[in-house]
Amino acid sequence: MAEHQVTFTTLEDSPGGQPAPPTTVSVPTGSLLTEAAKLAGVEVNQPCGAQGRCGRCTLQITEGDIRRRSTVRLSPSDIAEGYALACQSIIEGDVSVIVPPQEKIERLLTTERTVAEVVVPATYEPQQDQTIQKVTLHLTPPDMSDQTDDWSRLKTALRKQAGIQDALPPLRLLRNIGPQLREADWHVTAVLDTTTWDCPDCPPRIIDILPASVAETKPLLGAAIDIGTTTVTLWLVNLDSGKVLSQAAEYNGQISRGEDVISRIIFTGKDGGAEELKTLVLETVNTLLERACKRVKADPPISPQDVVKATIAGNSTMLHLLLGIPAESIRLMPFITSVNQVPTYTAGEVGLNIHPDGSVDCLPGVASYVGADISAGVLSSGVDETDQITLFIDVGTNGEIVLGSREWLVTCACSAGPAFEGAGVRDGMRATKGAIEEMWINSDTYEPSFRVIGGGKPRGICGSGLISLLAETFITGIVDKGGNINTALDIPRVRKGEHGWEYVVVWAEESSHGQDITFTHVDVDNLLRAKAAIYAGFTVLAESVGIPLDLVEQVLIGGSFGKYINVEKAIEIGLLPDLPWDRYEFLGNTSVHGAYLTLLDRNARQQIRDIASRMTYIELSADNTFYNAFMSALFLPHTDLSRFPSVESILTKKKT
């Protein structure tokens, strides 16, 4: 078989990106570019498991040609510039390849397009609020007249110089204490976790001791982490100031083993499946830790080992999988978690690559399908402290809903399915570069116009775009209230396609991949079911406490998806209740923000446990109430149009 020369040149992760000396390897025809890279010792990220979906393995071909099996996540201009997915590129001749700096690949992609602006709580007083404390101690060196052991010496100094009684040393500390005290010349800073979650009255635990001179140059670091089913987000935090030093996000490495929590749980049934999922998500988090630390320009540089505390939010399945706890019972009736309120463990026990004796707090959840991400959302959005009757929604693969105020909180989860994340929809995609995120249809010509993430030609439609599309097709009469395509319309964009009737959103020549982007009857059905599930969730929740939906004084929408929803259109399709728009607020990733607040403040830490305990969980599948509400909501906007007066008025105007 013919052999080809593949030459890799790696650009450094630094401004300007200076190249390292190139490496050349020889591979047979038909090899993947990833295989050649591995041979050349070039590290290529493949969080999606070489499935050609995440785009992280993007390399740049500068000479020669490769055959592209897939170009997902690459724009035509990217492709023109030679960018290719290494896991989807087949070598058929000699090629020269540039390995771009990781930073560059990330800018190219759009996972991290939302860098949150985080405000440090004005009241943050690290001495008061932070559970992690550091104290600097001067120890008297031993001599023949004072042969006290090292640990007793440290313990005495903690008691006498810092008033700390009976601190507990991890075994690792005792393994290091002798050399550490001597290297520090008996002048050390002890870092302690003063209180753990399930044992507030236990003595403080020493995480580590450092030479006092080193401790002075480094801030105490913490990490707030949200493990989403799709995306993992991490904020690196200076615990001394409360400031977020850097942010990083990445697809959850488990994606290639299942798109939603149910398929992940099913995957754990395979031999070694649970262990594999645990390893995959730990790798994702540990990669983000590395990246977030690298992004902070500090002297001396900081590393994940300097991080002494992490708080982790996520849905119940994500936290079970992370901790290696079987999740099977979450999926099966009667839907039981092993644990909702996880005690504090050390990073070493969990497998998190921060300081091995650093503390890991997994935030508390409520039930199998209302997890710590929702408790964190409530904490972040302040639903539990407001006087106003508030509806909090986190729309994702599952829609979790909380209704309440400082007086009471009820919650439920409805399985919306992944339609709003672009799955189960023919031309659906995630909210990344090339996705139509908002659109309008001319009610006379039925011609669409749209906005594409990152500009350029569209490749597909993301969640917010789909809501727009459904609303516009409904209002313009392309789709009727039952969700049927109006076949009577004599326009080229309405046609019978492979999957039945469809509306052509983008013609092939205007799309980035050269194919029609369409909106099919099946897509409409899937979206209808998703929105009906969420709307039925509100309804049942409101009914369960005897509150008419229109008494809701504010609607807070969490999740990074929520940030891009057009309220007007979401109401038009009956996804959100018909309330004045000014009652709506979009909060972004409330899960990681809740984790951040919990990381900083011991009061927030207590508060989120209270929130989780206070929320009354309504099980929607317990009787027929939800089913009936769901069936009524399977129309545009709803069987009972009187619930949507603003939509009724638009439709009336249109007719007249």
Add this chain to the structure above:
Amino acid sequence: MAEHQVTFTTLEDSPGGQPAPPTTVSVPTGSLLTEAAKLAGVEVNQPCGAQGRCGRCTLQITEGDIRRRSTVRLSPSDIAEGYALACQSIIEGDVSVIVPPQEKIERLLTTERTVAEVVVPATYEPQQDQTIQKVTLHLTPPDMSDQTDDWSRLKTALRKQAGIQDALPPLRLLRNIGPQLREADWHVTAVLDTTTWDCPDCPPRIIDILPASVAETKPLLGAAIDIGTTTVTLWLVNLDSGKVLSQAAEYNGQISRGEDVISRIIFTGKDGGAEELKTLVLETVNTLLERACKRVKADPPISPQDVVKATIAGNSTMLHLLLGIPAESIRLMPFITSVNQVPTYTAGEVGLNIHPDGSVDCLPGVASYVGADISAGVLSSGVDETDQITLFIDVGTNGEIVLGSREWLVTCACSAGPAFEGAGVRDGMRATKGAIEEMWINSDTYEPSFRVIGGGKPRGICGSGLISLLAETFITGIVDKGGNINTALDIPRVRKGEHGWEYVVVWAEESSHGQDITFTHVDVDNLLRAKAAIYAGFTVLAESVGIPLDLVEQVLIGGSFGKYINVEKAIEIGLLPDLPWDRYEFLGNTSVHGAYLTLLDRNARQQIRDIASRMTYIELSADNTFYNAFMSALFLPHTDLSRFPSVESILTKKKT
């Protein structure tokens, strides 16, 4: 090179010893029997590191012949029966080999000749005294109307049914709780450690949950362990009854890396040395756990994983090495340990192969050279509770001495060297089969007679035999008070040998190895230094508290070596003070017995910490007092004969 067939037949570890089908392998001339065994997949114990010293690899040759490089630990009758050390046997022809059951090899050897008879403390009340408790709980299974998570369900049952508040679950428990509760049909027994050493007020920690039906059939098990520099001893204990179910002892696997603590510490300076020593001693302990469990005939059989608590005694160096704590500072001025009072850790953290969440209590020590073995000895012997002024001695490579009563305790350590363990003496050996353990010399003919451990011809002289020998040669005038061999004696047994003047104890034809067993001038010197160090220790300790030695009301001697000392002769050589013999008592292995008491009783657990804290450590190298006392004691029995009136009277009688 010629190949030979080696056939192995393994006898089962059962009464009768039925053979398994034989395995034959082919090996080249000159191979070791251990190499052939490895090839045949036959497991052969080699705790001494294939150095031909421990005898654990003994196999029986039934056909053909091998060349024996060494026959240490085998008697002539053993050899006649075909027993051979696999690590010292060279294959030069076809052979058939029987692999005896491990039990048989042990009976053959003598490491375990002392099986202690252990009396359960009459006051033992497990409900009151034992820190490990079990409670049986009936949980209500979850359903759609009660979706409480598993852990909260267990926690609630603990609170409501057993009055246990806020128990803490190890992560492993949460990883198993779902399947465990369901398999047990919600009827479980929880095993808890109700209090740890450094956090008596912390909530109880759950070690595990078992189906209640399984827990009923098994006792709670604990292990009391003494890690000696030479020998590791383990007692397996039924925590419900307090009874010792079985005992096991084995050479410390570290022996091949250094005979005494100092050479072990030096070995840790090598690359990976500390890790290696940790692994070696853990292997020894874990082997003993297996063996002790196997020895208990129980249905269902018990395994090390059923052991939920261990207490470990040992000198400070042994405990540091076990825990992976650097021991370097113990060896170097000013002789500092990293830790004397180790907190409770889990077996998983320590690497002990009992239940991974079982508790491990390392007993507290006092100083670098007065370790937990001595605290345990004081607890075991009751020095801290008696009204009598008591001298407690543990004679080993180091002599540790405690003087005191319920009112006060002082302690010191003197480096006696390994002479009393048979090292540094030409024909010295450990107290195993073939060792002369006691002897007498006819004062007219200078002819010796002796008692040999296990009967048969002698191979060497163990510690108690050496004390006997030194005393007898001194009293009969073969050795003078300065330790010189009386060269004027015109008998064949006194002669000039390779190492100067010597006394022939056993002629070649009467020894098991066909060589003379002699007692040289150098041997005498080494023994003199050893006994002088210990006697000087008493002296300094007594002086430090202003108590003349003859006011000592009882002398308690610990260590399995001590059990075999002849008091009369030990006084004659000036090793022990000249007190009436009835003040002496021999206690055997007080270290493992102290560990046993601590394992059973939370009060003993508190008491041993109090003992360690109460003991005032006298550093002998701090000034010249010890040196002067040592120099004065370098005579037989002492420069100042008036300190030994009983010896003076013997010598006087002899002269007249």
